[in-house]
């Protein structure tokens with residue numbers, strides 16, 4: 001398969017690392033080719049005109065030339081800088097999380113247009129919210145669940161994993177390693193399950209199945225939101241461990257879920 005020598009693409013900057021004297025390798029998400037690693041030459045020189053367009057979570061338009069080890073960014077322009085969220089530390093933390101989670105789950109050449117759309121959407125929500133204050137508390141769990149669905153790791157919260165009957169409105173049992181929930185009849189035969197209260201289950205279902213427009217206005221009591229976050233953090237750890245895609249991110253999620261509640 002031959003490729004054009006120079007092509008244009010949009011890209012979201014997910015990760016950067018320094019190489020050589022003045023170069024930087026960027027991990028980016030593109031709408032057409034999924035996750036890519038590209039090199040920006042000379043970008044660490046003070047005179048570089050590219051540098052400002054290649055900050056983390058900038059949405060850029062770029063020309064990319066075929067290179068030997070990495071394809072080379074030859075021209076770049078910012079499309080969206082998300083400048084409001086950059087003034088809010090909480091928003092920066094969530095934006096970093098979003099980019100790291102995408103980096104962990106996305107793969108090169110995946111059918112990733114929907115992930116691209118989700119990533120840009122979430123960053124726009126964060127940026128808009130940053131003009132008013134802190135990030136919307138529902139955004140992270142909502143994003144987690146939608147990204148998991150788009151990448152094929154959707155946890156099952158509606159039917160029992162074993163007997164496949166719809167889950168009753170009662171205490172059911174979370175089976176993280178199996179990717180969902182077991183009913184009270186099936187759970188006793190399994191190891192490694194934990195009780196899952198109805199409020200938490202309902203909220204997980206709600207976040208998983210609803211668009212952001214429905215989720216955004218809902219105020220969730222903090223203890224329930226913390227339980228949802230705990231389930232999701234641990235599900236992400238289990239999923240990433242099984243599909244070792246990002247050891248670094250794994251440690252980060254583990255650190256978050258082990259830290260005392262704020």
Ligand SMILES: [Zn+2]
Pocket residue numbers: 160161162163164165182183184185186187
């Ligand atoms: Zn069952």
